[in-house]
Amino acid sequence: MKALRITADTLTVLSVLFVFSFGLQYLLTPASVAPSMGFAHWPTGEAADFLSVKGARDLGSAIVLLVLLVIRERRALGWALLATALIPIGDGSLILAHGGSAAMAFGVHYATAAGVIVIGLLQLKVAKHQAAERTTLAHAEK
Secondary structure, three states: OOHHHHHHHHHHHHHHHHHHHHHHHHHHHHHHHHHOOOOOOOHHHHHHHHHHHHHHHHHHHHHHHHHHHHHOOOOHHHHHHHHHHHHHHHHHHHHOOOOOOHHHHHHHHHHHHHHHHHHHHHHHHHHHHHHHHHHHHHHHOO
């Protein structure tokens, strides 16, 4: 059980750092990082300001996940991770819908979503084990 918790927490921290770093890049240097997303064309000038929205979204998502991990709300963290997986699914789908790189859509965005889903399921499994342990301890104390 301890190994599962450590694995789930380590993977959660790594995913939070990954998303946080992309958020910062999209806020600080959007033009340099934008092509790595996979779209065929990027807007220029004032239209490119939408990239900061992606940066803010990524930072906000990462912070929510980190807070849930820090306060040890594993069940909520697991569900939040599963919900957050919709973001790279949406990104990959938009890339494909707009003629972007299928390799980026599948190899980065959908793969990221799959990883986040696995991490979310791991956190839910840890939460379930911890709840069972608390129930067992409560019964033992009676």
